[in-house]
Amino acid sequence: MDYKNFVDSFKRVACVISVDLKGEKGDDYRYLIVDANEAYKRTVVKDIADFKTGVPYTRYIMKTANFENLCDTCVTSNVPIHTYFDIELYNAWMEVFLMPLESGDPDMGMLLFSYEMNPKADIDKLADISSETATNVIKTCLKLRETSDFRESMKSVIKDIRLQCGSARCSVLLTDYEKREYSLLCEDYDPDDPSQVPLEEFLTEDFYRVIETWPRLINKSNCFIISNEKDMENASKIAPEWIESLRFAGVKSIVIYPLRSDNKTIGYIWAGNFPVDKTLMIKETLGLTSFILSAEVANDQNVRKMKIMSSTDLLTGVYNRNAMNNRISDDDSGKKVIAKPFGVFFIDVNGLKTINDTRGHEAGDNLLKDVASTLKELKGRNVEVYRVGGDEFLIIATKTNPAEFLKMEDILRKNSERPNRAHYAVGACHSEEAEDIRKAMQKADARMYEVKEEYYSRHPEYEWHNKPV
Structure with a gap:
C-alpha cells in the first residue's frame, strides 16, 4: 500500500511505521520506517537524499522500549494514541500522536507517528x-x-x-x-x-x-x-x-x-x-x-x-545556637519536652585564642572540628550536640540515667587531653541535681569553668580567652 501522498499531506513531522506482529524478523527489524514527509526527514538527516525507507526506525532515532510499547498498543488495540511527556534525551517536552492505519496484511500493523517538541511544558497540553x-x-x-x-x-x-x-x-x-x-x-x-x-x-x-x-x-x-x-x-x-x-x-x-x-x-x-x-x-x-x-x-x-x-553549624556539622534556643523554647512551651532523666555537658575548647593568633584561623577551625568530632562519637545514646558559641559546645543527653551519664562523662574527660588532639574542658550536671534544663545548664557551665581554670594553671603557655573576672 502506498502511504506517500498520505504522509506528505501532514504539515507536522510525520512518518509511517510498520510493526511485525509475529516478530519473525527479530527485534532489530520489527519496527520499520515505511515512508516519511520532508519535515520528518529534515529532523533526522542533513541531506534528505540520504533518507532511506524500509529500514529500522533505530537508524534515525534512539531505540526506546517505551516508544515500541506505544507502537504495539496502537496497532493491536486499533486505537489512536495521544500523549505528552518530558523526554530527557532532548531536554524538551514532546507531544506524540500515533494513529493506526490499514495495512492489508494481518501479520503486519501500520501506524502514523507524528510529534512536536518544545523546551518548556505547555500546561494546556498537560491538562488534555x-x-x-x-x-x-x-x-x-x-x-x-x-x-x-x-x-x-x-x-x-x-x-x-x-x-x-x-x-x-x-x-x-x-x-x-x-x-x-x-x-x-x-x-x-x-x-x-x-x-x-x-x-x-x-x-x-x-x-x-x-x-x-x-x-x-x-x-x-x-x-x-x-x-x-x-x-x-x-x-x-x-x-x-x-x-x-x-x-x-x-x-x-x-x-x-x-x-x-x-x-x-x-x-x-x-x-x-x-x-x-x-x-x-x-x-x-x-x-x-x-x-x-x-x-x-x-x-x-x-x-x-x-x-x-x-539549625546546623556549617563548620562543625553539629546543631547551632539557634537550634539550641529552639530546643529550650520547645521544652518550656511543652511542644517537645526534653525527656527525663537527662544530663547536660558544657564543653569549652582550650587554647583556641593562642592557636588562632600563632597558627592562623584555619588551624583554630581544625581545633573546633576535632572537638566536635569527639563529641559526635557519643551519638546513638540519645545525644544532641550543639555549638553554642565561638569555642563552646553543649550536649543534652535525654533518657539517660545517672549510671549511663557517669559513663559518658568519664569518656568525655578521658578524651579531653589526648596527645595530638584538641583539648577541652567539661562540666556536667544530671537532672537528679537540677530538673530544670536551664538550671542544669548553669551548673554544668560553672563546673566547666572550674575545670578550665585548673587546665590553664597547668598550661600557662595558652591565653585564656573570655576568662571570667
Missing part, C-alpha cells in the same frame, strides 16, 4: 487528559494539602495512586546520584496479597547498584515499562539483578517514572503488577502525577535543606 485521569490527579493534589506533614500526605497519595492503577504495589524512592544515596519516601501494597512485603526487605546496601541501571532502562525517555515476559527478558540484559529480584517477588508487570527537577533525577515512582489492559490509563496517570510530585518532592527537599542550614 481523560476525565478519569483528571479526577484522579485532582484528588492527588488535594491530598497533598490535607496536612502540613508532606511525608504523611504522601502515604495517602501513594495509596490512592495504587488503587487508581489497580496495581499490587506502588512506591516512591528518592535518590541522590551525587552522594550515591537513596531512601524510601512512601509505599503502599495490597494487604490481601501474601506475596507483597515491605520494600525495606529488598533495600540492602547493594540495592544502589540496581538503581544505577534504571537510567539505562528508561534510556532518556519518560518512563520504562514491563508488561510481558519478553519485556522482562530484554530488561534482564541491562539489569539482571533487578529483574531477578522482581521475579523472586512475583512481579510480572511494572511501570517506572523518574521524578525530575532542574534537569536532575531526584527519585522514581512505580507501580507493579497492574492490569496490562489498563497500561495507557496507568501511564497517563503516572505521567502527570510524576510531573506534579517532582515539584512537590523538590520543594520538600529544599525546605528540609533550609531547616538544616538554619
